[in-house]
Amino acid sequence: MELKDDKRALVKIRQHLSCGSCGRCAGFFGDPEKNNIFLVEVLNPIGAKKGELVRLETRSSEVILAACLLYLLPLAGLLVGILAGRSWAVSRALAGSPDLWGLGIGFLFMAGVFFLLRLYEKNLKRGKRFKATITSVVDENEIPEDLVPAE
Numbered sequence: 001m002e003l004k005d006d007k008r009a010l011v012k013i014r015q016h017l018s019c020g021s022c023g024r025c026a027g028f029f030g031d032p033e034k035n036n037i038f039l040v041e042v043l044n045p046i047g048a049k050k051g052e053l054v055r056l057e058t059r060s061s062e063v064i065l066a067a068c069l070l071y072l073l074p075l076a077g078l079l080v081g082i083l084a085g086r087s088w089a090v091s092r093a094l095a096g097s098p099d100l101w102g103l104g105i106g107f108l109f110m111a112g113v114f115f116l117l118r119l120y121e122k123n124l125k126r127g128k129r130f131k132a133t134i135t136s137v138v139d140e141n142e143i144p145e146d147l148v149p150a151e
Contacts, residue, residue, distance in 0.1 A: 002050060009044040009134065010021040011054065027117060041125075043133040053140060066130055074113045081109025 002010040014037055048054050085105025089098040122132055 003044070004038075004041065006047070007040055007044060009048060010040050011056065011134070012130075013040055013041055013056065041131065043128060043131050046113045046136065047133050047136055053143070054134045055136045055138050057135045058130075058132040062130055069117060073117070074110045077113035078106045078110040081106030082110075098132055 004010060042056060082102040082105070084102075086098045086102030088094075088105070089101035090097075094101055
């Protein structure tokens with residue numbers, strides 16, 4: 001779609017069928033026709049030009065790390081918060097159920113983890129670690145059938 005500089009490009013990608021269509025990416029009231037199309041900044045080491053069809057690749061280890069950061073780290077924050085909050089409520093003999101104290105503090109810990117990830121996201125956007133890379137320019141007949149858009 002657009003060349004940012006010699007090493008980066010803005011590419012329009014379509015969500016793969018395996019990702020599902022919950023509507024989350026376009027928002028709750030997003031246009032269902034556009035909820036699977038994204039503009040993504042990628043690395044362009046081969047010098048692809050505007051308008052060309054390209055193949056993107058990313059390392060599977062980076063995808064697994066991103067999934068852990070987005071799913072497992074907040075879950076760990078929730079669990080640690082529940083355990084810490086419950087034991088804190090019991091040790092201080094706070095009014096109310098220790099389980100509810102633990103749950104409340106667990107949600108606070110989880111929200112804190114999401115907040116820290118959001119702050120760290122700005123650093124990740126500037127870096128190269130989680131960016132896909134253009135590996136080749138492809139011809140339309142090289143696109144697998146399951147990726148060809150329905151018209």
